[in-house]
Amino acid sequence: MSWSAHDYDDIPGTYVFNGRRSTTGYPLNRMCMSFNSAENRDAFLRDEDAYCTKFGLTPQQRAAVHARDVLRLVKLGGNIYYLAKLAGIFGLNVQDIGAQQTGKSLDEFKAMLVAAGE
């Protein structure tokens, strides 16, 4: 297979959610979509492995879910809006996962945003 190049491919630290990433990420994103239901969130918490199996996640995606590694999940085709639903189960919001992806503490991440806005 040959995937087309784009003008956004070389923006550092940025994984634009295109067809290539969406193809890889489909099972993962479909699982995350199911978390709109409280019943499904509970089922995931009761048996994470069984829940991931049901949606056909790859071994790499399952390992990254298990590690709560959002950056890895992005690289494995997760879309950040869908991953936010997974992160929400663990009580993490977009600032928490921003901090995690940039290797900063939450306070450092918030301080970076305030400084960038000045």
Next chain:
Amino acid sequence: MATIVGGITTSHIPAIGNAIAKGKQNDPYWKPFFDGYPPVRAWLDAVKPDVAVVVYNDHGLNFFLDQIPTFAIGAASQYSNSDEGWGLDVLPPVSGNPALSWHVIESVMADEFDVAMCQQMTIDHGVMVPMSLLWPGGGTWPLSIVPLEVNTVQHPLPSPARCYRLGKALGRAIRSYPEPLKVVVLGTGGMSHQLQGERAGFINRPFDLMFMKTIANDPDALAGYSIGDLVAAAGSEGVELIMWLVMRGALGDRVSTIHSHYHIPVSSTGAGVLVLENAA
């Protein structure tokens, strides 16, 4: 005939919805953001629109990646909000206006915009946060809406130029509706932000401020950007700014800026509020 009383831009990030739910409007972190809104509400109180066309993007509530329309217009008599998975309060439904929706759909289709038509559409924070900011009070919405959904999730996205032209078609559609309705157009989302990757937390104050001025005075210049340009300058989620161009297209060539307010950051985002009216 229907008239367009003006256009409003606003961020729609969930953190704002949470801050409203928790009554944090006067909290030192939030106050500089919420201070941008009383003049908008005063303007709305004066012009009293009957309908809002809400240009927004779905974030995985109504649409999933199995079927993603580029542009979708709601044609329901009521739109419900629902659980998005991470704890935002579910707000009461908003009424629709099917006759206006179908008129807009027919008119933009005649203008070669082949939109998805939705008689059931669950609306997420992309609609609910702007509604709560502009018509606060816990969900007795004083007007009906026509939701116009733009795909900003699954690339390829519609170009800024395409969105601007859709806005022009939307403007022609509204102005040709035979009832004397007053319509306000909301361009939601943005401004600069990036939620994903090692570049998460990227924001761009100079770009946001330029964008707010230019969208009023020279929208064609912004329509010349590519999606890649916008990702680079405004962040991967900052591309939501294409929805501001839909709103701007619905207004005339010359507009007056009635109100402008910018605060950065709210959560991980630059937040810009504009009220634009067609120039006399």
